[in-house]
Amino acid sequence: MNTQVAIAGAGPAGLMLACELRTAGVPTVVFDPLPEPRRTAPGVAINPTVVELLGQRGVMEALRADGMEFRQAFFAHLALDPGKLPEERAYNFAVPQQQVERRLEEHAAKLGADIRRGYRITDLEQDEEGVTLTVAGPDGARHTERCGYLAGCDGAGSTVRELLDVGFTGQDSPFYGIIADLDMTEELFPHLGARQYDEGLFTVTPTGPTTLRVLTGELGRTPPDPEAEPSPAELRERARHITGADLALESPHWLGRWFHVTRLADRYRVGRVFLVGEAAHVHFPLGGQALSTTVEDAVNLGWKLAAAVHGRAPEGLLDTYHAERHPVGARACRTTLAQTALMHPMDRIAPVRELLAELIGYDDVNAHLVRLAGALDVTYPAGSEEGGTAHPLTGRRPGDVPLETSEGARGLAELLRPGRGVVVDLSGGLLGLRGTEGWRGRVDVVMAEPSAHIAATGLLLRPDGRVAWATDDSDDEGLRAALERWFGQPADPARDAGRSKGGEGRV
Known part of the structure; x- marks a missing residue:
């Protein structure tokens, strides 16, 4: 089976997912009915979440030449001040959506994704081994393709969602x-x-x-x-x-x-088929929330699908895609409806807007709405944890925090670029990091100086940048359980028993 993952749709969701899969070395083909990339798209900006996620994979480096940073945010078109956030995060970035798609397609192609334009999926059948697709080509001729998994990234009118008979309520x-x-x-x-x-x-x-x-x-x-x-x-x-x-x-x-239009798919996963981006959720476009939800869907799913393809996915890993992203899609639908409710009818809602504008003057209210508008407040549930209550950072995604490592100054985004997990030791060598050798090739270990921007002495970051484990002291209890939960069983812990503990490199 040459095509391990097929993707329907070469919009932001499909192209971002293709980048994630190819970063992990997964054979990937993208089918899109358009004969060439879109030259027009409604979006004119990306919010901090998208800026940070594109930065993790090196796409922002090229995209910065296409637009400009602007240090303002809005909630229901009421001005917010992101500069007052207590933590360091990215700012909004003004850039046409078609440029975002162009840069993503360039990156996906450079990584080796097979992007086939003028092709559309017309039918699918799945079994325990994979998915059989019926694909219509530019000349209308149909043929079948076999893949291990399929991602429906084909927009609000998703053919994949309709073929799966998944409800799209709203x-x-x-x-x-x-x-x-x-x-x-x-x-x-x-x-x-x-x-x-x-x-x-x-x-x-x-x-x-x-x-x-x-x-x-x-x-x-x-x-x-x-x-x-x-x-x-x-x-x-x-x-x-x-x-x-x-x-x-x-x-x-x-x-x-x-x-x-506000709609949410009832399910994001049906067997070996997944719904991503606007195939899973649509809502009123405010503050770049639609694109941020779409892009993070793809980043969340990509590394999990790659682990499944490589035979390293722990039990239930693919189910966490729906468990983590469906509530985020539902909240995006609710919060955009709340914003439009604050915009109409103006003759009646104006007093409420005036009061909200007054409340935004308080730093904590401003910060809450900045994070909400920028999708910076998304936190995944910690789930079952060994050894008691999860650390407050668990489930969160830090920004591109600068660190001093043995290789010099490096940001978290650079550490995440290879698409692997990362253990960051900020303890000054006090953490034992016992038993991490068994995840060599799946998780990297980095020694760094303590950082005022990270309230922890050690972190385990998933490939999507989410904190899977953290500690405040020199105890690494719970780290092994987190590694097993997100990265599967160790390959052979005894293999690297002779390695010095706490060294920087691949583990």
Whole structure:
């Protein structure tokens, strides 16, 4: 079986998953019905979660040339200050979504992913050994492909989800939205940013040196014909209705509609098939939350699928994908609905917004909403732990904390780049790290100086950057149980018995 994992869809979810799988050396093929990459996409920014996750795999290095950092965040279009967070985290980054997809595709191809454009999956059957796919090619001819696992990353209208007969429950809310890219004009400069008016929202964002992205949005209204392509005249009319200004919005490079849909898949896993990204959840696009939820789905699933393909997955590891990510998708749906409730109807909700803006002046309220809007507050349940209560860091993902190691200054993102687990010893050599030799090739060990940014003397990081174990003292009790839970049984603990304890390198 040459194709160990097949992916339906070459959007952010599918491409990020392909990068994760190829980083782990898993043969991967991506099928996408489009003959070429998208040149237009609604997103104009990525939030701190995506910045940090792309940084872990080296993709942000290329992407930084395509956009710019901006040190502001929003909740229901109310301004927040990320600079007041007590911890060091990434900032939002303004960049068109199509550029994110382009950089991910370049990275996936460089790693050896087989990306087949013009191909779509039309049917699937699975058994205990794998999944058989029916695939239609660019000429319409159909053939079968056999794979070990399938990931449905094919968007809100997911064919894979429909073939699995998985429910996609939620609501379609009345909304009248138009999106367009136009040449930059001085007339639009005063409207830069996300602005809330009594009649709706009007957003103007740079998408390049000479172009601007313009969005109109009216909650509680529907367009006369939602299926019809919008016209420049319609865009100008809706902008005038919202802002009161008659703006010259002619000759857009492209026009489209956007909608207010909230839906969540009942299950993220059916046997050997998984749902990822918008195939699993869709909600109103606010603060980059949709893309962050999508990308972290892929990063969460990737290393677990790789462990299963390599025969190293402990029992139940693949089930943790649904257990960890389904609640996150559900919360994203709830919190975006809460934000839209704070945006309409403006004549009645304005006093509540004024009160919330006042509360945001308190640092702890600001910090809570910054983390929520940036998906920095996501914490996975610790589960059953040996030896009592789990450490407070368990289940969390630290930012790119700088460390002083025996190899010089290195950040956590760099340590995670190979896609393996990482034990970080911050104890000054006091941790014994007993028995870690058996996970050589799956987990690295790094000795580092104590850090004021990490409230622990030792960490075990999963390949997705989540803390699987931590300690505050020189006791490594519970480390072996965490290694077995997330990385399987040790290969041969006696093999490296002669290695000096606490040394930096592969274990």
